[in-house]
Amino acid sequence: xxxxxxxxxxxxxxxxxxxxxxxxxxxATLQKGDKRLIRKAFDMSLESHKDMRRKSGxxxxxxxxxxxxxxxxxxxxxxxSIVCALLHDTVEDTHLTLEDIxxxxxxxxxSIIDGLTKISGVFDNxxxxxxxxxxxxxxxxxxxxxxxxxxxADRLHNMRTMxxxxxxxxxxxxxxxxxxxxxxxxxxxxxxxxxxLEDLAMKYTETATYKFIAQRLAERKAERxxxxxxxxxxxxxxxxxxxxxxxxVGRSKSIHxxxxxxxxxxVPFEEVYDLFAIRVIxxxxxxxxxxxxxxxxxxxxxxxxxxxxxLKDWISNPKSNGYESLHTTVMGPKGRWVEIQIRTQRxxxxxxxxxxxxxxxxxxxxxxxxxxxxxxxRDTLNSPESNALDFLDDFKMNLFSDEIFAFTPKGxxxxxxxxxxxxxxxxxxxxxxxxxxxxxxxxxKLVPLSYKIQNxxxxxxxxSQKQTPKEDWLNIVITAxxxxxxxxxxxxxxxxxxxxxxxxxxxxxxxxxxxxxxxMLHKIANHNRIQSIQDLYYKVALGKFDQNxxxxxxxxERVPENKTVEKIETQSLDNYVKSIKKKVDDTLVIGDDMTxxxxxxxxxxxxxxxxxxxxxxxxxxxxxxxxxxxPNAVKLMSKFGYRIVKARWTNQQEIAFLxxxxxxxxxxxxxxxxxxxVISSDFKVNIRSITVDSHDGIFExxxxxxxxxxxxxxxxxxxxxxxxxxLSAYRFDQMQS
Numbered sequence: 007x008x009x010x011x012x013x014x015x016x017x018x019x020x021x022x023x024x025x026x027x028x029x030x031x032x033x034a035t036l037q038k039g040d041k042r043l044i045r046k047a048f049d050m051s052l053e054s055h056k057d058m059r060r061k062s063g064x065x066x067x068x069x070x071x072x073x074x075x076x077x078x079x080x081x082x083x084x085x086x087s088i089v090c091a092l093l094h095d096t097v098e099d100t101h102l103t104l105e106d107i108x109x110x111x112x113x114x115x116x117s118i119i120d121g122l123t124k125i126s127g128v129f130d131n132x133x134x135x136x137x138x139x140x141x142x143x144x145x146x147x148x149x150x151x152x153x154x155x156x157x158x159a160d161r162l163h164n165m166r167t168m169x170x171x172x173x174x175x176x177x178x179x180x181x182x183x184x185x186x187x188x189x190x191x192x193x194x195x196x197x198x199x200x201x202x203l204e205d206l207a208m209k210y211t212e213t214a215t216y217k218f219i220a221q222r223l224a225e226r227k228a229e230r231x232x233x234x235x236x237x238x239x240x241x242x243x244x245x246x247x248x249x250x251x252x253x254x255v256g257r258s259k260s261i262h263x264x265x266x267x268x269x270x271x272x273v274p275f276e277e278v279y280d281l282f283a284i285r286v287i288x289x290x291x292x293x294x295x296x297x298x299x300x301x302x303x304x305x306x307x308x309x310x311x312x313x314x315x316x317l318k319d320w321i322s323n324p325k326s327n328g329y330e331s332l333h334t335t336v337m338g339p340k341g342r343w344v345e346i347q348i349r350t351q352r353x354x355x356x357x358x359x360x361x362x363x364x365x366x367x368x369x370x371x372x373x374x375x376x377x378x379x380x381x382x383x384r385d386t387l388n389s390p391e392s393n394a395l396d397f398l399d400d401f402k403m404n405l406f407s408d409e410i411f412a413f414t415p416k417g418x419x420x421x422x423x424x425x426x427x428x429x430x431x432x433x434x435x436x437x438x439x440x441x442x443x444x445x446x447x448x449x450x451k452l453v454p455l456s457y458k459i460q461n462x463x464x465x466x467x468x469x470s471q472k473q474t475p476k477e478d479w480l481n482i483v484i485t486a487x488x489x490x491x492x493x494x495x496x497x498x499x500x501x502x503x504x505x506x507x508x509x510x511x512x513x514x515x516x517x518x519x520x521x522x523x524x525x526m527l528h529k530i531a532n533h534n535r536i537q538s539i540q541d542l543y544y545k546v547a548l549g550k551f552d553q554n555x556x557x558x559x560x561x562x563e564r565v566p567e568n569k570t571v572e573k574i575e576t577q578s579l580d581n582y583v584k585s586i587k588k589k590v591d592d593t594l595v596i597g598d599d600m601t602x603x604x605x606x607x608x609x610x611x612x613x614x615x616x617x618x619x620x621x622x623x624x625x626x627x628x629x630x631x632x633x634x635x636x637p638n639a640v641k642l643m644s645k646f647g648y649r650i651v652k653a654r655w656t657n658q659q660e661i662a663f664l665x666x667x668x669x670x671x672x673x674x675x676x677x678x679x680x681x682x683x684v685i686s687s688d689f690k691v692n693i694r695s696i697t698v699d700s701h702d703g704i705f706e707x708x709x710x711x712x713x714x715x716x717x718x719x720x721x722x723x724x725x726x727x728x729x730x731x732x733l734s735a736y737r738f739d740q741m742q743s
Contacts, residue, residue, distance in 0.1 A: 017065055020068075021052070021065065021067055021068075021071075024068065024071045024072075024075075025048055025071060027075065028044075028071055028074055028075050028078065028088070029041070029044070031075055031078040031079040032044065032078045032085070032088055035078075035082075035083075035084040035085065036085065037085070040085040043085060043089055043111070044085065044088055044089060044092070046110065046111075047088070047089040047092040047093050047111070048071075048092055050092075050093065050096070050102070050110065051067060051070050051092045051093055051096060052067050054096050054100035054101065054102050055067050055070070055095070055096070055099070055100060058099065058100075060167070060170070061170040061171055062167065062170040066095075069095070069163060069164075069167075070091060070092045070093070070094060070095060071092070072163045073091045073092075073094060073156065073159045073160045073163050074088045074091035074092050074159075076091075076159035076162055076163060077091045077155065077156060077159045080159070080162075080198070080199065080359070081155055081158075081159060081196065081199070081359055081360070082355075082359040083152065083155060083156075086114060086115060086118070086152065087118075087152050087155065087156055089111060089115055090115055090118045090119055090122070090152065090156055091156050091159060091160075093107060093111075093115070093119055094119060094122045094156060094160060096119075097119055097120075097123045098123045104116050104119065104120055104123075107119055114150075117150065118150055118152055118153050118156070121150070121153035122153060122156060122157060122160070151194070154190060154194065155194070155196075157187075158187060158190065158191050158194075158196065158199060158203075161183060161187045161203065162199055162202065162203060164179065165179070165180075165183060165202075165203060165206040165207065166206065168180075168206070168210065173652065174620065174650060174651075174652045176210040177210060177211060177620065177634055177639075177643055177650070178643045178644075178647040178650060180206070180207040180208075180209075180210040180211050180643075181207070181211065181639060181640040181641075181642075181643030181644045181647075182643065182644035182647070183203050183206070183207045184203075184204065184207040184208075184211070184640050184644075185640045185641060185644035185645075186644060187203055188200050188203040188204045188207065191203060191360075192327075193327055194327055194360045195325075195327035195328050195329050195356060195357065195359075195360030196358075196359070196360040197329075197357055197358065197360075198358055201260040201262065201263070202260075204260060204262035204263075205260050205261045205262050207262075208261060208262050208265065211634055211635060211639070211640075212265070212635055213618075215265055216261060216265075218275070219261045219264055219265060219275060220261055222275050223258060223261070223264075223281070226281075230256075230258070230281065230282060231256075233338075233339070233340075233342075234256030234282060234284070236339060237256070237284065237338050237339065237344060238254045238255075238256060238284060240309050241254050241284075241286070241305070241306055241309060242254050244305050244308075244309060245286075245302060245305060248301065248305060250288060250298060250301065250302060250305075251288070251289040252286050252287060252288045252289065252302065253285075253286075253287045254284065254285070254286050254287075255284070255285050255287070256282050256283070256284050256285075257282060257283060257285060258281060258282050259280065259281055259282060259283065264278055264281060267280075272734075274734070279342050279343055280335075280343060280344070280345050282344075283344075283345040283346070283347060284344060284345070284346045284347070285346075285347045285349070285354075286302055286306070286346065286347070286348045286349070287349060287350070287351055287354045288302060288348070288349070288350045288351070289350070289351055290350045290351075292352070295321075295350045295352070295353070296321055296322075298350065299321055299332050299348050299349065299350065300332070302348050303332055303334065303348055306334070306336065306346060306348070307334070307336065310336035310337055310338055310344070311336060311337045312334050312335065312336045312337075313334070313335045313336070313337070313343065316333070316334060316335035316345075317332075317333070317334050318331075318332070318333040318334075319332060320332070320333070321349075321353075323411055323419075325409060326409060326421055327360065328356050328360070329353075329356065329357055330349060330353040330356065330357075331347050331348065331349040331353055331357060332347070332348040332349070333345065333346070333347055333348075334346050334348075409421050409422065409423060409424065410422055410423070410424050410426065410459060410460065410461045411461055411462065412431060412459050412460075412461075412462070412463045412464070412465050413462075413463070413464045413465070414435070414464075414465065414466075415464065415465075415466045420434055420435070420465075422434060422459060422485065423484060423485060425458060425484050426458070426459050426483075426484055426485060427455065427456050427457060427458055427459065427482050427483060427484065428443075428445075428446035428448065428453055428454070428455050428456070428457045428459065428465060428467070429443055429455040429456070429479060429482050429483050429488065430459070430483050430484060430485045430488050431446070431459055431465050431467065432446070432467045432469075433483065433485065433487055433488035433491055433492075434485065434487065434488075435467065437491050439467055439469060440475075440488060440491060440492075441473070441474065441475055441491070441495060442469035442470055442471060442473045443455060443467055443468070443469055443473065444468050444469060444470045444473050445468045446465055446466060446467050446468060447465070447466040447468065448463050448464070448465050448466075449463060449464055450464075450466075455479070455482055456482045474495070474499065475491075475492045475495045475496055475499075477496060479492050480492055480493070500540070500544055501540070503544055503547045503548070504540050504541075504543035504544045504547060505543070506547045507542075507543035507544055507545070507546035507547030507548075508543045508546075510546050510547065511542070511543060511546045511551075514546075514552075514553055514556060515556065518553070518556055518557070518560065520556065520560065524539070527539045527542065529559075529563075530542065530556070530559055533559050533562060534551070534555060534559070536551075605621065605628055605629040605630070605631055606627065606628060606629070606630055606631070607630075607631050607663070608622075608630045608631060608632045608633075608636065608638075610632070610636055610637060610638050610739065611632055611633040611635075611636035611637065611638070611639075611739045612633075612663070612664055612665055612666070612739060613631050613632065613633045613636075613663075614663035614665055614713060614714075614715055614716060614719065615655040615663065615714065615715035615716065616655065616715040616716030616717055616719075617633045617634075617655075617716055618633065618634040618635070619631050619632060619633055619634065619653045619654070619655070620632060620634060620639070620643075620650055620651065620652060620653050621650070621651035621652070621653040622642050622646070622649060622650060622651075623649040623650075623651065629651065631653055636739070637739060655715075662692065662712035662713065662714065663712065663713060663714070663715075664694065664710060664711075664712055665710075665711060665712075665713050665719050665737060666708060666709065666710050666711075666737065666738045666739070667708070667709045667711065667719075667722070667723060667726065667735055667736070667737060667738070668706070668707070668708055668735070668736055668737075668738045669681065669705075669706070669707045669708075669709065669726060669732060669734070669735045670704065670705070670706050670707075670732075670733050670734045670735075671704070671705055671731045671732040671733045671734075672703065672704065672705075672731045672733065673700045673703050673704060673705040674731045677705070677729075677730070677731035677732070678698060678705075678707075680729050680730060680731065681707075681709075681726060681729060681732070682696070684722070684725050684726055684729055685709070685711060685722065685726075688725065691711050691712060691713060691718075691722065692711060692712045693709060693710070693711045694710040694711060694712065695708075695709070695710045696708070696709045696710075704733075708738070719737060723735050723736065723737065
């Protein structure tokens with residue numbers, strides 16, 4: 007093996023060069039003494055990481071410098087953040103402690119770095135380390151949003167340099183990114199970073215699709231640029247004639263957003279027309295911003311016919327992350343719809359750099375939606391769930407949702423995520439209003455709690471002092487605030503009821519001469535498959551656990567062999583995962599000659615040989631094999647990365663696997679016969695089921711059939727697509743059916 011030769015002098019020169027580039031990026035925000043502070047942080051980071059290297063073989067210090075560069079250049083953060091970015095990995099990976107950081111740089115820097123440092127220690131088997139780390143980071147967000155911004159810069163650099171990581175790590179990190187970090191960047195208004203994170207994650211999770219779209223975009227670049235040039239010329243000329251100074255630019259949509267459109271609309275790449283958007287950036291004074299934007303809108307819609315349903319006014323009502331812009335879609339030359347975004351330079355900077363830019367302009371405005379959102383996060387964290395995974399799901403749900411606007415009877419504006427109900431509205435006003443809510447009047451008409459608020463609704467909440475939160479309310483609300491408040495109040499109620507149950511159980515156990523102690527209660531709960539001692543008390547109070555259950559437990563305990571039985575549930579999940587990982591060595595091989603391990607193919611995505619797959623260790627069901635692009639993959643990898651095992655197929659020709667094909671075409675005589683002929687005769691494939699529905703001359707059908715591997719399936723899909731009368735054919739998962 008060829009030995010790696012390292013030129014230390016060349017590396018030293020490169021480090022100095024990168025440090026100077028960083029200083030140039032910070033120049034705009036530097037004040038007296040800042041340069042010395044950054045130098046001090048750089049020297050400390052360089053010294054503590056001196057013997058460390060990245061997976062690529064480069065010196066580790068390249069990473070903190072790059073993260074600091076992203077903070078300065080792409081997010082627009084100041085000196086404190088640059089210092090924290092340079093030091094962000096020192097406490098976790100080197101001998102330095104938080105006390106050392108606080109002594110040298112003060113409390114604020116130490117607090118931010120603490121928020122960026124992963125939790126170490128032992129977790130119970132119901133927890134997820136990733137979820138706990140994320141919750142810790144959010145706890146610091148409530149005090150200082152820079153924690154999240156530096157974390158996003160750190161994640162962005164890791165994603166940009168991930169080609170040297172092993173495949174399973176690439177999948178885990180990409181899934182975590184798409185699940186949490188991209189939505190978070192979106193919520194904080196960092197649209198450029200959000201798009202890049204989505205594209206990079208897709209590069210590793212949907213490699214073939216990513217390459218296909220990237221290649222098609224590259225092939226059509228010249229044609230696209232020519233169209234954009236022709237489209238914007240008349241706009242630039244007319245704006246200048248009307249006395250408006252503006253930059254008019256065209257930009258390609260991100261690969262991920264194009265793919266999203268292909269998926270949601272079920273169309274091939276060739277039929278996605280809005281591959282780019284036009285941005286009009288006006289040079290306006292603060293007083294004339296709104297008027298200038300509408301003037302530009304008027305000029306553009308005189309030149310090109312607008313689509314009346316596609317006007318979005320984020321200037322009169324900015325998004326809660328501070329985003330302001332006018333969006334419209336117009337009919338351009340050659341009958342193509344073109345999306346146009348109209349905004350001023352200030353609005354553009356906020357759209358590109360999000361929170362940091364919003365902060366810069368904050369003096370001129372009242373409390374913004376972003377401040378209100380951070381307040382909401384703080385409220386949610388005041389009563390954090392004991393289960394970090396539930397908390398994470400509730401929190402994530404509100405990151406990406408579009409907003410709707412509703413009004414109170416007195417005309418106050420309330421912003422809610424799309425899909426929010428009357429009960430969400432009640433909790434948004436105040437926790438007490440939500441807890442006592444019995445119904446609502448929307449536009450003066452009585453509606454149930456589950457009514458979905460529409461844009462512009464005026465909502466009056468009806469309350470009663472006798473009302474208390476119910477378990478089924480959790481299925482009605484969608485906002486994190488409402489969910490967390492309902493859960494904590496239900497818990498409090500449950501705890502109160504459990505106190506009564508405790509007294510009842512103690513009396514019953516004494517009468518049967520069963521010792522009332524923690525170990526015995528734990529045994530009784532385990533025997534009856536009750537999750538916790540509190541749940542046991544609760545069941546007793548509700549009359550769902552009585553004297554007969556205790557007698558049955560005593561009978562069971564009297565049988566000697568029952569005392570030594572060790573149940574798998576009590577085995578630590580951690581050890582279980584480790585034992586399986588040991589057995590599969592580095593990679594689980596799926597096929598005839600694999601290690602005798604209990605594995606099943608996941609029904610949610612029906613993996614077949616040739617698919618890119620991974621194994622997920624379940625507690626009661628052995629190992630489940632999923633496709634890497636399975637609808638559940640992102641969630642599993644981002645929450646339970648430590649339970650993922652690498653997996654690959656052996657070559658096996660004779661085994662048949664179930665797969666689904668969705669077909670759409672023109673309802674003509676004999677077309678179904680042609681389709682079944684291709685499947686049965688040409689490919690000799692067994693069909694398990696076929697369902698066809700015809701409407702207005704178009705048929706849609708789903709076929710479940712048995713194939714050998716992905717090549718076999720892809721060839722079949724290609725042949726079906728070429729069949730006369732068929733418009734489209736593609737693979738689908740059972741979950742989508």
